Amino acid sequence: EAGVAQSPRYKIIEKRQSVAFWCNPISGHATLYWYQQILGQGPKLLIQFQNNGVVDDSQLPKDRFSAERLKGVDSTLKIQPAKLEDSAVYLCASSLGHLNTEAFFGQGTRLTVV
Amino acid sequence: QQPVQSPQAVILREGEDAVINCSSSKALYSVHWYRQKHGEAPVFLMILLKGGEQKGHDKISASFNEKKQQSSLYLTASQLSYSGTYFCGVLNAGNNRKLIWGLGTSLAVNP
Numbered sequence: 001e002a003g004v005a006q007s008p009r010y011k012i013i014e015k016r017q018s019v020a021f022w023c024n025p026i027s028g029h030a031t032l033y034w035y036q037q038i039l040g041q042g043p044k045l046l047i048q049f050q051n052n053g054v055v056d057d058s059q060l061p062k063d064r065f066s067a068e069r070l071k072g073v074d075s076t077l078k079i080q081p082a083k084l085e086d087s088a089v090y091l092c093a094s095s096l097g098h099l100n101t102e103a104f105f106g107q108g109t110r111l112t113v114v
Numbered sequence: 115q116q117p118v119q120s121p122q123a124v125i126l127r128e129g130e131d132a133v134i135n136c137s138s139s140k141a142l143y144s145v146h147w148y149r150q151k152h153g154e155a156p157v158f159l160m161i162l163l164k165g166g167e168q169k170g171h172d173k174i175s176a177s178f179n180e181k182k183q184q185s186s187l188y189l190t191a192s193q194l195s196y197s198g199t200y201f202c203g204v205l206n207a208g209n210n211r212k213l214i215w216g217l218g219t220s221l222a223v224n225p
Contacts, residue, residue, distance in 0.1 A: 042116075042201050042215030043156065056212050091155060099205060100144050100163060105155035 002026065004106035006092050012112045018080035021109045025073070025094030031055075032069055033103065034077050035091040043091055049075065050098055082113045115140050117204045119216040126192045126223045134187040134219045136202030145178055145185040146203040146213060149196075156201060159187075192223045 005024040013019050025032050030051050035043035046065065047057040052072040060067065064083070069075040079086055089110050093103040117138045124132050136145060144163045148156040160169045162178035162185060169176055173190040189196055199220050203213040 040217075042203075042218050044215070045212055048212065058212070099211070100146075100161055102158040102161070104158070107155055 004092055004094055004104050006090075006106035006109055008109055009107060010110045010112075012114060013082055015084055015113050016081040018078065019082055019111065020079075021077045021090050021092075021111075023075045023077070023092030023106060025075070025092070026104055029094035029096055029104075030072075031095045031098050031101075031103075032075050033091075033093040033095075034067055034075070035093065037089045037091055037108070039088070046077070055098070079111075082111075084113050087111055087113045115206065116214055117202055117216040119200075119202060119219050121219060122217075123220040124222070126221065128194060128223055128225055129191050130223075132189045132192060132221060134189075134200050134202075134221070135184060136186070136204070136216055137182075137184045138204050138206065140183065141207040142178070142180065142183050142185075143205040143207045145176075146205075147176055147185075147187055148201045148203065149198045150201065150218070151198040159200075189221070192221075194223050194225065197221055197223045 007022050032049045034046045037043045046060045047067045048055040049069040052069045067077045089108040091108045093105045095101045095103045117136050120135045146161045147159040150156040167178045176187045178185045199218040201215050201218045203215045
């Protein structure tokens with residue numbers, strides 16, 4: 001079974017530039033998550049999709065971050081414009097169901113904003 | 115409300131045991147445990163759904179004390195492969211749409 005695919009693996013941008021991350025979840029997984037993980041901390045949920053609808057985006061900085069899930073499958077997360085404090089690993093995860101089901105994580109995208 | 119994990123870091127010799135605790139100030143609906151090795155993605159260990167529930171996975175087990183609003187992860191006869199950062203994630207009763215993760219416990223197992 002193919003895992004969660006993310007690209008790119010690494011990205012370095014200057015502040016105020018824009019960046020986009022892509023995620024392809026495990027086939028058949030209805031729930032997709034985007035997490036931000038700052039070095040030395042636990043993952044912080046940015047947005048959660050159930051199929052192509054948003055379940056929770058309460059911690060997404062909507063003035064600069066946006067996300068969409070195309071046709072309930074792939075998803076993109078965009079930052080525009082980026083700030084220094086956005087430097088982190090962005091993890092995409094998917095699960096079959098909502099709430100109490102195992103989440104499978106992608107390898108993540110390490111973003112460095114300089 | 116972010117759960118509190120303790121200890122922050124543990125260093126073990128191979129074969130030793132360890133306990134990692136995860137406490138919440140709010141009533142818990144469920145507790146999720148993940149392990150993340152350096153530079154890798156988190157990997158699922160187990161979910162505990164009910165107060166008093168205990169689960170085991172190889173020599174890693176966990177318990178969920180609903181009254182104390184706490185879960186403990188037990189690593190028995192640790193192996194080198196157990197090294198990594200252990201995270202608990204909690205779903206709070208009444209606001210159980212979003213998993214909130216602790217800061218993690220770093221575990222190093224040395225030969």
